[in-house]
Amino acid sequence: MRRRFYIIALHAHGKILPETYELISFVRDIGGEEKTGIILGSKPGIVMMARELAQKTGMDIICATSKYLENYNAQGYKDALKGLIDCTDPCYICIPHTATGFDFGPLLGAALNIPCISAIEDVHDGVLIRSMFGGRIHARIKPPGPCAILTVQPGAWEGSAACSGPAGPVRIVHSDISPGKTIIHKLKVPASKDVGFADAEVIISAGRGIGSEQNLALIKRLAAMFQRSAIGATRAACDLGWLGYDHQIGVTGRTVSPRLYMACGISGAVQHISGMRNSRLIVAINTDPHAAIFRVASYCIVEDIKTFIPLVLEEYSRMSGISF
Amino acid sequence: MGMNILVCVKQVPDSADTIELCEGSSRIIYKEGTVFRMNRYDEFALEEALLIKECFPGTIVDAVSVGPDRVSLSIRKALETGADQGIHLRVESDQYLTPFARASLIAGFARAGSYDLIMAGIMAEDDMECQVGQILAEMLCLPCATSVIFQEMSKDEKTVYVEREIEGGVHECITLPMPALLTIQSGINTPRYPSLSNVLRARSQKIEMIESQMAAALIMDRTVIGLGYPRQPSAGEYLEGTPAAKASALLKILHEAAIL
């Protein structure tokens, strides 16, 4: 029997999120043919989104509605999906590995008693690949049973192009779920300060590997070599209090694409890379030749930033006659 | 009044430099001299539990860890930092355990403990799965919030208000009934250092040891075919030569790209 691939669509503010279309590319790469999209929400908005999804993908869509699905909530998603998906036949349930997807994906796996394989980044000959140790090591995984939840790393696949064929059928079903135990309040968007990313042609970013707050001076001096530059950071560098969170680049920070991105002492965790991978030129300086950041870098420099940056500053002063 | 809080702490190798792979197998070898420490996200979870304890007198904070003998050091560290009791769910093997297996072991213990609040880090730095907390919540039928960046317990200890950090730094705000399970995102607080008095207290404290017999099926509920260094080689160019040569090469590249 052919395995069915369920593609769980995520949406926010009335729009289908791009990660949904990335799942379709993932399923294509793993060789899945039988696809069903599932989108959950409350009427009437969700039905419009379901039609849009059917139009853009040509897939069969199940649109599950309930007034208790008006806002995302883990319990509602888990209960509704559990009611829709029958694991007696082989299936993979594909979910984006976003803060929403990893919130309910493992819950659903436990509720259906099937394994959940999270943060999948790649597929080779049907084998799933995911990062461990900050991307330094890859695990190759084949789910043991006929059914599994697969959460897919955002940005790992390009979104599928809109299909030119006819729209798929949309089946609207009422999900008979109970009101969740949680109370949902309004979203908050914390005030953020612009640290110059919008205008910056060059971003010099610091990671935990700069070692100490004092060494930020080196990063600042390096940035001062360029006319329109800004200072970026990893979440780890912000957690240490070296830079404010407004400087954080990555999935939970800012997304940037300057002409030059210099990663100093940054391991290259996928959550960081997704915020800077579209930079034009990427230079990485790291003592570890296996660091994951080197896989996205245009130029890789295996050096200690404490000794290497001073050399760059010195050499530049010699060339330009200006000291930094 | 006061609550019983359970914090799940995992021990991870300090750096990926000291691990070795048996190519083609699923074994990780920790080289001699590998330094282990508490998963950083769990340090944030422990700190948050200790902050709640300070606001709600009578609260007890327990720290639990699953793993071989070595993990008792991280439990000891939790006690030194301020946890009241430590529980070691000991397993023989030093190998990879699936999130399901870890959660099952913790659930087996926590079921008996009547905890009001269970906290864990959002993710383990070594396996990077973001799953154990959620699976544990489902096994214990607790409401759960992941990626928590702010929490406030109601005065009557019946509900907890949390903000979850989602993509782009937006916060999703929800109130959960207690008992509940939270997975904590980094940056929620600044973890404290152990105080001398706690270090002294922890020294003589016994860690409760529970032997965990795990069915082989539980350990192997997923087939890891192999571990390896990423296949996709760097698309980039490694600069070669002395450090000074690399510095001039870099400046030349930036100059040619008209960035300098």
Ligand SMILES: Cc1cc2nc3c(=O)[nH]c(=O)nc-3n(C[C@H](O)[C@H](O)[C@H](O)COP(=O)(O)OP(=O)(O)OC[C@H]3O[C@@H](n4cnc5c(N)ncnc54)[C@H](O)[C@@H]3O)c2cc1C
């Ligand atoms: C849900 C979620 C969301 C996240 N969102 C983000 C996000 O938006 N942005 C983000 O950045 N992270 C994010 N993270 C965290 C992310 O997973 C990593 O933990 C983080 O990016 C690591 O930061 P780092 O590279 O600075 O530190 P580490 O991973 O500790 O790397 C330090 C690096 O420095 C190198 N190094 C050490 N000494 C030197 C030296 N002297 N010279 C040169 N190199 C040196 C080391 O070899 C190492 O590669 C998120 C995590 C989760 C779970």
